[in-house]
Amino acid sequence: WYAASVSAPAGETTTFDILWRDPSIQPQAPEGLAPAVAFSDSGLFAMHSSVTDPAGIHLYGRASRFGSFNHAHADQGHFTLDAFGEPLLIDAGYYDWYRSPHASSFSRTTLAHSTLLVNGSIGQRTDDITAKGKIESFLHSDHVDYAEVQAAEAYPPQLLESFQRQFVFLRPSWIVVFDHVKPREKASLAWLLHSLEQP
Secondary structure (H helix, E strand, O other): OHHHHOOOOOOOOOHHHHHOOOOOOOOOOOOOOOOEEEEOOOOEEEEEOOOOOOOOEEEEEEOOOOOOOOOOOOOOOOEEEEEOOEEEEOOOOOOOOOOOHHHHHHHOOHHHOOOEEEOOOEOOOOOOOOOOOEEEEEEEOOOEEEEEEEOHHHOOOOOEEEEEEEEEEEOOOEEEEEEEEEEOOOOOEEEOOOOOOOO
16 A cells, blocks of 8 residues: 555656565555554654645654664654655755765764754764663644653763653644753754755
């Protein structure tokens, strides 16, 4: 169903088509699924106005115990937002090859994600399995979804005592993000958002 919902550029075949498509199985939309879910083991969560509507509102976030090691990015507390059929807030950068200069110096760093920089340029530790985040609380109801994450441990230890980020999705179309940050010493904070178009 998902592969049929996402169109590949003209003339291109998706990996899904080559490896997994089984023409004997009729695609079925995931009707009846809750529009919000958190996976505390992997540290991922999603909130949707509708799971099956590509023009709906879709917020995805990460706060993972797996840190920024190997393929994981330095993006604890990060989120993306798709709405009205468009990617509004995105992961910046691109993946050209594993450990490429661009991927290592930008795409995998905090700078390329919608989270915080401290004192102008200090982000989360890269290539560090101990640079962790955590989903501390998650609630789903018919009218509101709520996620609370902690990401201070992902930064160098002397920087932040706490970086708590709260996401509230008020159905059908309001999203509010609250940040509660306690630096260990006086600090400046940069709140990063990335988009394909100039906001």
